[in-house]
Amino acid sequence: MTKQSPPVIWFEDLSRADVARVGGKNASLGEMVRALAPKGIRVPGGFATTADAFRDYLAANGLGAPIADHLAALASGKQTLAETGQAVRSLILHGDWPAATQEAIIAAYRRLCAESGRADIDVAVRSSATAEDLPEASFAGQQETFLNIRGEAALVEACRRCYASLFTDRAISYRQAKGFDHMQVALSVGVQRMVRSDIGGAGVMFSIDTETGFDKVVRIDAAWGLGETVVQGSVGPDEYQVFKPLLADPALSPIIDKTCGDKAHKLIYGGGETPTRLVPASKAERAAFVLDDVEILTLARWAVAIETHYGCPMDIEWARDGETGELFVVQARPETVQARRRADAFRTFRITRKGRKLSSGLAIGDAVVSGWICLIESARDIARFVDGSILVTGTTDPDWVPVMKRAAAIVTDRGGRTSHAAIISRELGLPAIVGTGNATELLHDGQEVTVSCAEGDEGFVYEGTADVEAETLDIGALPQTATQVMLNLANPAAAFRWWRLPADGVGLARMEFVISNAIRVHPMALVRYDELRDETARREIAALTAGYGDRTDYFVDRLSRGLARLAASFHPKPVIIRTSDFKTNEYAGLVGGAGFEPHEENPMIGLRGASRYYSPHYREGFALECRAIRRLRNEMGFRNVIVMIPFCRSPAEADAVLAVMAENGLRRGEDGLEVYVMCEIPSNVILAREFAARFDGFSIGSNDLTQLTLGVDRDSAELAPLFDEEDAAVKWMIARVIGEARAAGAKIGLCGQAPSDNPAFAAFLVEAGIHSLSVSPDSFVAVKQAVAAAERRHGHNEEAR
Known part of the structure; x- marks a missing residue:
C-alpha cells in the first residue's frame, strides 16, 4: 500500500468521482456527507476501505491466480456456478489481513467510538463494488451488508465477509449477464454509524x-x-x-x-x-x-x-x-x-378478454404476460425452475436472480414496490405482482394464467390465457392542434400511466369511481353513523375508518388523495373533476347506503346530479365532497382543479347548488376556482346563455344528451339501433350549444365516446368550433390525429380558437 493510497478514507474526504477508489455506494455516501449534509440532509458518518486495499488483500494471500482458475473453469463448463462461488469465497474467508489494512480499519473504528463517546459502537458494514450503482447496472443486493456490528474483532471479520461476498453465486451470475470482467471489479467496505432504526x-x-x-x-x-x-x-x-x-x-x-x-x-x-x-x-x-x-x-x-x-x-x-x-x-x-426508457416511446397493453381473477397485488411494470406457473416455495428448489414460465414464490432475495432472469413474469406473496423482487423485475423488464399475500396458496404448479400489470397500480393474475392488444406509440410524431385534446380519467391508480401523452389536461375526472373503489362507504352513513341499523354495515364501516377520530375525515382524506393523483397527472394543466354522479340505486349499493336512498322506478332521470346536492337526502354528503375539493385545492395546492356539476336541470337549480358550494367554502371565482356544468339535458342547450352566466364552461355529455334528445334508453338492447350520437337532432343540439357558449365567452368541450369511435364526428366538432375534446386514453392518438386533419381541412388556427 503506497502513501498516496491509504487503506481507509473517511466519507467526508470522498466524492462521487471516487467510484474507482471506493465503489459506487461509498462514493455516493461521501458525496452526500460532503455536499448535502451542509444543506440539512443528515447522513451518518463513517469511513471506507479502498479498492486498492482489496487488491492488496488478494495479493498478500496469493489469491489472484486460484480465483482466476476457478472462474475459467466455470466459463468452460468444468465447474458449476455453486462450486465456483463456494471455492472462491472459501479462499477469501481463509485469508489473513495485511497488517497495515487491519490497523487502519481498527484505528478508524476507534475514532468513530471516540467521536460518539461510547466504546464498541454499533456500525453497519456494507459492500461497495467498483462496478456498482452505475446508470446501466444497479447490482442491487449483489454483495452483503452486516448490521449491528460491535467491536474490533467483529468488524474486521465482517469486512472479510464483505470481500468474500463479491463472489456470491448471484454476484458472479449478474456480472456475467452484464458483461463485467470479474477480475477487474474490486470491493470497498463502508463502515457507517448505525441509526437506531x-x-x-x-x-x-x-x-x-x-x-x-x-x-x-x-x-x-x-x-x-x-x-x-x-x-x-x-x-x-x-x-x-x-x-x-x-x-x-x-x-x-x-x-x-x-x-x-x-x-x-x-x-x-x-x-x-x-x-x-x-x-x-x-x-x-x-x-x-x-x-x-x-x-x-x-x-x-x-x-x-x-x-x-x-x-x-x-x-x-x-x-x-x-x-x-x-x-x-x-x-x-x-x-x-x-x-433508460425512451421518453417518446409509449407502449400500451389492453386486455380485451380475460378469465376469472385468481390473485392480486402491487403491479410492477406495465405489461401483460400469459404462461404456465412454476411454483417454488424455497430457494433449495430453484434448480427445478422451467425457463420461460411464471415464477410464483413467497419472496425473493439476490440468490433468486439467476432464476428470475429466465422467467416470463414473477408473482410473490410478500414485498412492496421497493422490494428485491420489484427492483430486479423492473431491471429485467419483467412484469411482476408483489405482495399478493396468498399467491402460493391460491395458484398451483403447471397452471395456465395471465399476469396483468397494465391496469394501474394493482396487478392481477387471471385464469387462462387472456386476449391482449399491444401497441407502441411514437408520441414525438403526434401533430399539434389548436383544439385541445384532453383525457377522461377515473381510476387514480392508473392515472400516472398516461403522463407521457401530450394531453391538454383531464377533461373529465369521475369522482364516483374514487368513492366506489377507494372509499366504498355511503357518505351519509359516515355523517349519520349513529342512526345506522344495519349491524353488518356498522362493523364494516368501523373497520374501514379505524384510526380516524371523526369518521367523516375518512371520506375527505381518501377522496382528496384519490383525486390528487388525477390532478397531479397533468399538473399544471386543467383537471376537471365532476362531482358524484351516482344514481340512487348505485348509491344504495355502497356500504350503509340502502337506508339513505329512496327507491326509484327510473333512477336515470331521478334524484341524481345537481338535485342531490341541495336535497336533505344528500346535502351533508355533498358537504364532504366540497371539503375534499377544498382540501385538494387549498391545503394540497392543486389549484389546477376545476369543479363540474352534472345533470343540472335549470338555472334555478344551478343557483341552489352554487349557494351550497359557497356555504362549504367553494365560491366560484375565489382563489381562481372555476365551476363548469355538464351539458347533457336539452334544457342546458335551450337555456345555454343563462347557464353560461352562472358557470365558466360546459362539457357536453353526448351519451345522456343523445338519450334525452331522442327519448331512447341508452341501456336498452331493444332500442340500441335508435341510439345514435350522430343523429341530426343530436348534432343540432351540440352545434347550437357550442355556438351559444362561444358567444357568451364560456369554454365548451365534449367528453363523450363518439369522437373516439368516429373521426368524422371529431371533424364535425372541430368545424362547429368546440374548444376541447376529452377522450379515453387508448383513443387519444387516433382522436388527436383526426382533430389535426380536420383543422387542416377547415383552416383552423390558434387565433380562431
Whole structure:
C-alpha cells in the first residue's frame, strides 16, 4: 500500500468521482456527507476501505491466480456456478489481513467510538463494488451488508465477509449477464454509524414513480425496524406518494397517497452471534403509519434535493432513529430502470378478454404476460425452475436472480414496490405482482394464467390465457392542434400511466369511481353513523375508518388523495373533476347506503346530479365532497382543479347548488376556482346563455344528451339501433350549444365516446368550433390525429380558437 493510497478514507474526504477508489455506494455516501449534509440532509458518518486495499488483500494471500482458475473453469463448463462461488469465497474467508489494512480499519473504528463517546459502537458494514450503482447496472443486493456490528474483532471479520461476498453465486451470475470482467471489479467496505432504526423505522424512497417513470412524485416505503425487511421484500410496507412541484411551498402538504402496509414483522437488534433478529410487529404497529406527515414531507424534500444535486432520478435508503427521532439518509444511488426508457416511446397493453381473477397485488411494470406457473416455495428448489414460465414464490432475495432472469413474469406473496423482487423485475423488464399475500396458496404448479400489470397500480393474475392488444406509440410524431385534446380519467391508480401523452389536461375526472373503489362507504352513513341499523354495515364501516377520530375525515382524506393523483397527472394543466354522479340505486349499493336512498322506478332521470346536492337526502354528503375539493385545492395546492356539476336541470337549480358550494367554502371565482356544468339535458342547450352566466364552461355529455334528445334508453338492447350520437337532432343540439357558449365567452368541450369511435364526428366538432375534446386514453392518438386533419381541412388556427 503506497502513501498516496491509504487503506481507509473517511466519507467526508470522498466524492462521487471516487467510484474507482471506493465503489459506487461509498462514493455516493461521501458525496452526500460532503455536499448535502451542509444543506440539512443528515447522513451518518463513517469511513471506507479502498479498492486498492482489496487488491492488496488478494495479493498478500496469493489469491489472484486460484480465483482466476476457478472462474475459467466455470466459463468452460468444468465447474458449476455453486462450486465456483463456494471455492472462491472459501479462499477469501481463509485469508489473513495485511497488517497495515487491519490497523487502519481498527484505528478508524476507534475514532468513530471516540467521536460518539461510547466504546464498541454499533456500525453497519456494507459492500461497495467498483462496478456498482452505475446508470446501466444497479447490482442491487449483489454483495452483503452486516448490521449491528460491535467491536474490533467483529468488524474486521465482517469486512472479510464483505470481500468474500463479491463472489456470491448471484454476484458472479449478474456480472456475467452484464458483461463485467470479474477480475477487474474490486470491493470497498463502508463502515457507517448505525441509526437506531431497530427501535424506529426505515425504508426506501425513489424520486420518480418506479412503475411509470412519472417524474413529479417521490415514492416512499416505510416499515418498523431496520430497513432490510423493505429492501428484501419480507414485509408489506407503508407506501406514501408526494407531489414534487408543490413541495417548495411550506404552507402546502402535497401528500397524494398514504397506504398502510401490513408490516407483519420487523428486524431488530439481536446479540452475540446473531446481531439482528426478525420478530413479529405488534398489532398496534401493524395498524399505525410509520411516518407522520411532517416526516413524509421532510423525506420528500430531501429526495428532491438529492435528485437535484445528482442531476438524475435517485434510489435512496433512509432510517429514523428511535432514540432521537431524527431522520437520516443512509444510501443513495441513481435509479437505473426508468432512466433508460425512451421518453417518446409509449407502449400500451389492453386486455380485451380475460378469465376469472385468481390473485392480486402491487403491479410492477406495465405489461401483460400469459404462461404456465412454476411454483417454488424455497430457494433449495430453484434448480427445478422451467425457463420461460411464471415464477410464483413467497419472496425473493439476490440468490433468486439467476432464476428470475429466465422467467416470463414473477408473482410473490410478500414485498412492496421497493422490494428485491420489484427492483430486479423492473431491471429485467419483467412484469411482476408483489405482495399478493396468498399467491402460493391460491395458484398451483403447471397452471395456465395471465399476469396483468397494465391496469394501474394493482396487478392481477387471471385464469387462462387472456386476449391482449399491444401497441407502441411514437408520441414525438403526434401533430399539434389548436383544439385541445384532453383525457377522461377515473381510476387514480392508473392515472400516472398516461403522463407521457401530450394531453391538454383531464377533461373529465369521475369522482364516483374514487368513492366506489377507494372509499366504498355511503357518505351519509359516515355523517349519520349513529342512526345506522344495519349491524353488518356498522362493523364494516368501523373497520374501514379505524384510526380516524371523526369518521367523516375518512371520506375527505381518501377522496382528496384519490383525486390528487388525477390532478397531479397533468399538473399544471386543467383537471376537471365532476362531482358524484351516482344514481340512487348505485348509491344504495355502497356500504350503509340502502337506508339513505329512496327507491326509484327510473333512477336515470331521478334524484341524481345537481338535485342531490341541495336535497336533505344528500346535502351533508355533498358537504364532504366540497371539503375534499377544498382540501385538494387549498391545503394540497392543486389549484389546477376545476369543479363540474352534472345533470343540472335549470338555472334555478344551478343557483341552489352554487349557494351550497359557497356555504362549504367553494365560491366560484375565489382563489381562481372555476365551476363548469355538464351539458347533457336539452334544457342546458335551450337555456345555454343563462347557464353560461352562472358557470365558466360546459362539457357536453353526448351519451345522456343523445338519450334525452331522442327519448331512447341508452341501456336498452331493444332500442340500441335508435341510439345514435350522430343523429341530426343530436348534432343540432351540440352545434347550437357550442355556438351559444362561444358567444357568451364560456369554454365548451365534449367528453363523450363518439369522437373516439368516429373521426368524422371529431371533424364535425372541430368545424362547429368546440374548444376541447376529452377522450379515453387508448383513443387519444387516433382522436388527436383526426382533430389535426380536420383543422387542416377547415383552416383552423390558434387565433380562431
